Amino acid sequence: MLRSGRLSMQRFHLRGLNTGPSIRPSIDCTAAAGSLLSGVPPRTVVSLISSQVLSRIVLIVLFALSTAAATAAQVAQLREDTAAIAAGADSRARRQAITDALSAARIEYRLEEFMFPRFSGTDIVVDVSAKTPAKTLLVGAHYDRVAVGQGAVDNASSCAVLLELLTVLKANPMENISIRAVFFDLEESGLVGSQAYLAAVTDKQSFSGGINLDIFGYGNTIFATTSSADGKLAHALETAAKDLSMPVRVVEPRQYPASDHRSMMNAGIETLGLALIDGKEIDPILQRSQPEPRILTIIHTPRDTMENIRPEDMEKAYPVIEKTLRLMDET
Ligand SMILES: [Zn+2]
Numbered sequence: 152m153l154r155s156g157r158l159s160m161q162r163f164h165l166r167g168l169n170t171g172p173s174i175r176p177s178i179d180c181t182a183a184a185g186s187l188l189s190g191v192p193p194r195t196v197v198s199l200i201s202s203q204v205l206s207r208i209v210l211i212v213l214f215a216l217s218t219a220a221a222t223a224a225q226v227a228q229l230r231e232d233t234a235a236i237a238a239g240a241d242s243r244a245r246r247q248a249i250t251d252a253l254s255a256a257r258i259e260y261r262l263e264e265f266m267f268p269r270f271s272g273t274d275i276v277v278d279v280s281a282k283t284p285a286k287t288l289l290v291g292a293h294y295d296r297v298a299v300g301q302g303a304v305d306n307a308s309s310c311a312v313l314l315e316l317l318t319v320l321k322a323n324p325m326e327n328i329s330i331r332a333v334f335f336d337l338e339e340s341g342l343v344g345s346q347a348y349l350a351a352v353t354d355k356q357s358f359s360g361g362i363n364l365d366i367f368g369y370g371n372t373i374f375a376t377t378s379s380a381d382g383k384l385a386h387a388l389e390t391a392a393k394d395l396s397m398p399v400r401v402v403e404p405r406q407y408p409a410s411d412h413r414s415m416m417n418a419g420i421e422t423l424g425l426a427l428i429d430g431k432e433i434d435p436i437l438q439r440s441q442p443e444p445r446i447l448t449i450i451h452t453p454r455d456t457m458e459n460i461r462p463e464d465m466e467k468a469y470p471v472i473e474k475t476l477r478l479m480d481e482t
Contacts, residue, residue, distance in 0.1 A: 222466060225315065225466050225469075226462045226463055226465075226466045227462075228311075228315065229311045229312065229315060229462040229465050229466055229469075230457075230460065230462040232248075232252055232307075232310070232311035232314050232315075233303060233307045233308050233310075233311040233368070233457065233460050233462065233465075234303075234307075234457050234460075235248040235251070235252065236248045236249060236294065236302075236307035236310050236311065237301040237302060237303035237307040237456070237457055237460075238301070242272065242273070242294065242295045242336050242337070245294045245295065245296070245302070245307070245310075246262075246273060246275060246294060246334075246336070249275055249294055249310055249314070249334055250262075250275060252314050253275075253277065253314070253317070256314070256317070256318045256321070257321075258277060258279070258317055258318070258321055259277070259278075260275055260276060260277045261275075261276050261277075262274070262275060262276075263275075263276050263348065263351075265336075265344070265347035265348070265351070266347075267343055267346060267347035267350065270337055270340055270343045272295075272336035272337040272343060272344050272347070273336050274333050274334065274335055274336055274344050274347070274348050275294070275333065275334040276331065276332070276333050276348075277317055277330075277331075277332040277333075277334075278329065278330070278331055278332075279317055279320045279321050279324065279329065279330040279332070280324060280329045281324055281325045281326060281327050281328050281329045281480075282324050282325070282326050282327075283326060283327055284327065284328075284329045285327040285328070286327055286328050286329070286359040287328070287329045287330070287331050287357055287358055287359065288328055288329075288330055288331070288358065288359060288360045288361065288362065288476065288479065289331050289332075289333065289358045289360070289361040289362070289415060289420065290313060290316065290330055290331070290332045290333075290361070290362045290363075290364075291313075291332070291333045291334075291335055291345060291361070291362070291363045291364070291411050291412075291415070292306060292309035292310050292312070292313045292334060292335070292363065292364040292365065292367075292411075293306050293309075293334070293335040293336070293337075293338030293339070293344060293345070293365065293410070293411055294306065294307070294310050294334045294335065294336065295335075295336050295337050295338055295339050295340075295344070296339065296455075297339050297451050299451065299452060299453050299455075300449075300450075300451070300452055300453050300454060300455030300456060301455055301456045301457065302455055303368060303455055303456050303457050303459065303460050304366055304367075304368035304369070304446070304449055304450055304455050304459055304460065305365070305366050305368075305449075305450040305451065305455055306338070306364075306365050306366060306367075307368075308366065308367040308368035308427075308460060308465060309364035309365055309366065309367040310334055311465070312364060312367050312465055312468075312469055312472065313332055313334065313364060315469055316330075316332075316469070316472060316473060316476075317330070317332055319473060320473075320476075325476065325477060325480040326480050327480055328359075328476065328479060328480045330476070331358070333345070333348055335348065335411050338365070338410065338411055342409065342410070342411055342413060342414050344411070345363075345411035345414035345415070346414045348414075349414050349415065349417075349418040352418070355418045355419055355420060356419070358415075358418075358420045359421070360382075360383070360384045360420065360421045360422070360423075360479065361412070361415035361420040361421070361422040361423070362384070362422070362423045362424075362425060362472070362475070362476075363410055363411045363412035363415060363422065363423070363424050363425065364425050364426075364472075365408075365410035365411065365412075365424065365425075365426055366426040366427065366428065366446065366450065367425070367426060367427040367465060367468070368427070368459060368460045368461065368464075368465065369427065369428070369429070369459060369460060369461035369464045369465075370427040370428040370429045370430075370432075370461075370464055370468070371398065371429055371430055371464065372397075372398040372399065372400060372427070372428060372429060372430035372433065373388075373392060373397060373398070373399040373400070373425055373426070373427060373468060373471060374399075374400055374402075374407075374425075374426045374427070374428050374433055374436075375388060375399060375400065375401045375402075375407075375423055375424060375425050375426070376401065376402055376403065376404045376406070376407035376412065376423070376424040377401060377404075377421075377422065377423050377424075378404065378415075378416045378420070378421055378422045379421050380401070380403075382421045383421070383479060383482055384421055384422070384423050384475070384479065385401065385423065387474075387475045387476075387478040387479050387482075388401070388423055388425075388471070388475045389401075390478055391470075391471045391472075391474035391475040391478055392471050394474065395470050395471055395474060397467070397468060397470075397471050398430055399471070400430065400433050402433075402437065404416060404424070406437055407424055408426075408436070410424055412424030423475075425472065427464065427465065427468045428444075428445075428446050429445065429446075431444075432444035432445055432446050
């Protein structure tokens with residue numbers, strides 16, 4: 152039950168805190184105290200200043216400790232969620248792991264069954280409303296897997312990250328942007344779940360943007376594609392990554408591996424496709440060079456198991472996604 156509203160709220164506030172401005176007033180206070188207490192014996196002034204400084208230090212240490220504890224809890228949660236989904240051998244079992252996690256976080260969902268064009272499957276749909284809803288962004292991650300391996304990196308990892316995002320946004324909704332999250336089925340059968348989902352949406356322009364997560368289990372770099380290099384989403388991603396010192400590499404859709412972001416782009420939605428991998432793997436992926444980059448020796452093979460998941464990496468990259476959305480919320 153780590154994914155409680157209380158934890159998320161605490162986590163967000165911790166992330167939202169900025170120790171910079173809280174230190175600066177202490178200097179002002181010290182100066183002010185010096186002038187105000189000009190008639191007070193020096194030893195008393197020194198002890199007053201010392202106790203102020205000491206209390207600041209205690210606060211900063213407590214802040215650092217609670218931030219570390221919250222991060223450790225989220226890392227554990229990402230590992231637990233990824234493992235629970237990866238343990239499911241088929242879509243039904245993996246879907247159950249996701250809906251169990253949503254229920255534990257008290258997040259409502261609905262199951263949308265489809266037949267498209269001759270495949271039947273089930274997408275999981277979640278709405279998280281803004282405080283004053285004005286726009287809706289679509290955020291997706293496929294939960295199905297290929298027959299071999301456990302589909303841990305591809306794509307239980309992204310589902311766990313999407314669960315974290317939904318939990319945080321439920322506790323701290325955005326001002327104007329509501330989120331429609333879809334855990335897509337049957338991506339591995341040809342982007343079927345996302346195509347089916349979008350085919351059923353009559354007003355595709357109701358989405359002011361879309362983000363798809365596919366492969367997010369380890370790495371130091373966000374590997375991205377966008378339908379519009381000059382679009383708001385691409386700019387928000389670059390700003391968020393820069394602010395959080397996370398390397399990001401954006402390439403054109405034709406260079407980027409296929410995933411459900413293509414269904415969003417084909418529906419005319421301004422879209423980002425996001426993955427997390429090691430930066431050194433990107434050129435070999437683009438150039439299809441040998442030996443194969445590590446990620447291609449994992450996905451769609453028996454090696455796609457929890458052994459290749461690094462939840463610390465996932466947790467380090469997660470804030471880029473949340474910040475991208477919150478920057479969109481400000482525009
Ligand atoms: Zn995938």
